[in-house]
Amino acid sequence: MSPGFRGRPRPAAALPPGQYLTEDFPVLSAGPTPRIPLDEWEFVLTTEEGLDRRWTWPELLALPSERPTVDLHCVTRWSKLATSWQGVSLDTLLADLPTGAGYALVHCYGGYTTNLPLADLRDGRAWIVYGHDGADLVPEHGGPARLLVPHLYLWKSAKWVRGIRLLTEDQPGFWESAGYHDYGDPWREQRYQGD
Ligand SMILES: Nc1nc2c(c(=O)[nH]1)N[C@H]1C(S)=C(S)[C@@H](COP(=O)(O)O)O[C@H]1N2
Numbered sequence: 697m698s699p700g701f702r703g704r705p706r707p708a709a710a711l712p713p714g715q716y717l718t719e720d721f722p723v724l725s726a727g728p729t730p731r732i733p734l735d736e737w738e739f740v741l742t743t744e745e746g747l748d749r750r751w752t753w754p755e756l757l758a759l760p761s762e763r764p765t766v767d768l769h770c771v772t773r774w775s776k777l778a779t780s781w782q783g784v785s786l787d788t789l790l791a792d793l794p795t796g797a798g799y800a801l802v803h804c805y806g807g808y809t810t811n812l813p814l815a816d817l818r819d820g821r822a823w824i825v826y827g828h829d830g831a832d833l834v835p836e837h838g839g840p841a842r843l844l845v846p847h848l849y850l851w852k853s854a855k856w857v858r859g860i861r862l863l864t865e866d867q868p869g870f871w872e873s874a875g876y877h878d879y880g881d882p883w884r885e886q887r888y889q890g891d
């Protein structure tokens with residue numbers, strides 16, 4: 697048994713350019729961790745016409761959930777592979793919502809925002825997650841619930857998510873206004889504006 701050998705190595709192609717693997721799960725937050733009592737928690741989708749669709753905490757938990765296992769890629773260059781989550785697909789939340797919007801601006805308890813095209817929230821690529829590794833999602837990592845959109849850099853996976861506003865025009869969020877890339881595809885290494 698050679699030291700340090702643990703099973704089959706993953707192919708290098710599993711990591712986007714400029715990323716390294718980490719086993720632990722760093723916490724990156726731009727401000728203090730908000731604590732949201734579950735009886736006050738709500739998630740609101742707002743269309744470009746101003747139509748609201750709201751879920752309380754028990755209503756969110758009552759929706760069909762999925763258990764995605766996904767790789768995370770942070771713009772600070774760490775990647776963590778095969779992380780497991782539980783939550784509700786955005787396809788479920790967006791179903792039958794009348795919208796022609798092309799963009800989404802995600803809002804959080806605490807004030808953080810991030811933007812992405814609405815299409816990137818569809819087709820089984822984004823979830824509102826409340827479970828991680830078989831337990832409730834801890835506050836430091838975004839509990840009670842966060843957005844998980846793992847095909848983009850992790851700053852798009854908004855912690856303590858409160859709502860998503862659908863927009864006809866793109867509007868930059870917190871890091872996007874500070875020089876980070878508007879889209880943030882790790883495989884194309886879209887870290888900063890102009891990449
Ligand atoms: N509300 C909120 N969401 C956020 C952030 C934040 O500061 N506030 N940081 C983002 C950044 S830059 C990263 S890398 C990830 C970090 O998630 P983690 O702390 O669970 O590793 O959360 C993202 N979501």
Ligand SMILES: [Mo]
Pocket residue numbers: 724770771772850851
């Ligand atoms: Mo980040």
